[in-house]
Amino acid sequence: MNFLRLLSFNFIWAVVFLGASVVVPQLAGAQLLDPNTCASNLPRSIVSGKYGLSTCSLPIDEDSAIDTGVWAPWKKRPYCIEPLQSDAPAPQFCLxxxxxxxxxxxxxxxTTPVLAATIVDALDDAVVPPRLRDHPSSSLAPDARDSPAFAVENIPGKGKGLIAKRHIRKWDVILVDFPVILTHMGLFEVVGPETRQDILERALRQLPEEQQGEILSLARSSGGEPIEDTLKTNIFGVELGMEIPHLGLFQTASRMNHDCKPSAFWRYSVRNLAVEVIAMRDIEMGEEITQSYVPLGLTHNERKEGLNSWGFTCQCSLCAASKTHRDTSDYHRKRLLNIYHELNEVATGKANMTADAITQLTGEIENLVQKESLEAQLLVYYGVVARAYMKASELSAARKYVDLCEDLWVRYAGGEEDYQAGMHQLQHELKEREAKAIESEKARG
Ligand SMILES: [Zn+2]
Incomplete structure (x- = not known):
């Protein structure tokens, strides 16, 4: 089963979709367990450099735990399983x-012992910034000073979902949630079903009793073993350590239903493991809080195909609209993608375009994005528009779109530095061009 199809809408989807190819991180191969290697010394570890944390966390597996009698900070001794026999070395997974x-x-x-070591720092509540810790929906909030903006309710034809209990403004953080179960994607590829079932059952049983009940009350779709079915039906795609994909199960965030014109998006922090659900637009009291399980901007057939993996037919306002309405929407979406590719040719120096033509296409993008409620994608469109203006030597127009693009990145990515690397690159390119322009101005005297 291809789980990458099942990753629900993270803000980064807008980029993934337009980037034409999804970059799939490779499964970490068999990593040798060196009891003397700090997680912080691992290549590209989240602990090293990136966040400046300094704990020396050593990988622990079942054998090393039995030998040394130590498995702190984990509260239960790790339980490890062997992968299926195959020619390629496969990683060992432990609970x-x-x-x-x-x-x-x-x-x-x-996950693997090495990746488990990289998240030891994230277990400490001190890494959760106050704005997330004190959010009324957070399990760390001292007491819910004002009630959460939503409630979990039954929704006809959809099971349970999140309903707004008051007016929610665009960009408000609606919900802060932490994972109850995370599983390495490789578990579904290199481990046999019985062994997998065994370790997932244990993962559930080792949680506080109240939490177990909550998890088993989440929706299921395939009719398979309860815990595996619940995981597959309610997952968020998140990363651990060296950008290794994992499935995350969240007690409340996992209740969010799909809509092709979602009212919310989510972002995830590898540093503190929090998922934040954020309003993409104003949401009225009584309205459902939804996310998109497929990338934004797809046509009707593409969405239908993508949602097939989730086992339901979308009945959202866009999918349930008349054929004429749907065809118009599809036409807009295809046109947007064509404009993107046209501008990208200019931005990458493969084609030329006058500044007037860029301005015209930019106007068309803004108009179509508004018609299709695809504002999230502006962060990608503005980037390509800015680069096209740079190539056309219209630096003041380029500056305008770099700034607009940056505003959106900050809104969508929040404080996550990692996500902003592309943005910093764009700023850098523009500054270089601006400096060159000033130089040649001086040279002309
Ligand atoms: Zn739909």
Whole structure:
């Protein structure tokens, strides 16, 4: 099963879709367990450099835990399973549980010993910034000073979902949630079904009792073993360590239903493991809070195909509209993609375009984006528009779109530095061009 099809809408989807190819990080191969290597010394570890944390966390597996009698900070001794026999070396997966995670929330993770070591720092509540810790929906909030903006309710034809309990403004953080179970994607590829079932059952049973009930009450879709079915039906695609894909199960965020014109998006922090659900537009009281399970901007057939993996037919306002309406929407979406590619040719120096033509296409983008409620994608469109203006030597217009693009990146990515690397590159390119322009101005005297 291709789980990458099942990753739900993270703000980064807009980029992934337009980038034409999804960059799939490789599964970490068999990593040798060196009991003397700090997680912070691992290549491209989240602990090293990136965030300046300094804990020396050593990888622990079942054998080393039995030998040394030490598995702190994990509260239960790790339980490890062997991968299927095959020619290619496959990683060993172990289960780690930390019950006091984020209050009495509980947390089980099935991953490699090396990746488990890289998240030890994230277990500490001190890494959660105050704005997330004190959010009324957070399991760390001292007491809910004002009630959450939503409630979990039954929605006809959809099971449970999140309903706004008051007016929610665009960009408001609606919900802060932490994972209860994280599993390495490789578990579904290199481990046999019985062994997988065994470790997932244990991952569940090692959580606080109240949490177990909550998890089993989440929606299921395939009719398979309850825990595996629940995981597959409610997952968020998140990363650990060296950008290794994992499936994340969240107690409340996982209740969010799909809509092709979603009212919210989410972002995830590898540093503190929080998922934030954020309003993409104003949401009225009584309205459902939704996300898109497929990339934004797809045509009707593409969405239908993508949603097939989730086992339902979308009945959102866009999919349930008349054929004429749907065809018009599809036409807009295809046109947007064509404009993107046209501008990208200019931005990458493969074609030329006058500044007037760029201005005209930019106007068309803004108009179509508004018609299709695809504002999130402006962060990608503005980037390509800015670069096209740079090539046409219209630096003041380029500056305008770099600034607009940056505003959106900050809105969507929040404080996550990693996500902003592309943005910094764009700023850098523009500054270089501006400096050159000033030089040649001087030279002309
Ligand atoms: Zn739909």
């Amino acid at each position: 780690y549980t930390f019950e006091p995670f984020r209050g009495s929330h509980g947390f089980s993770v099935v």
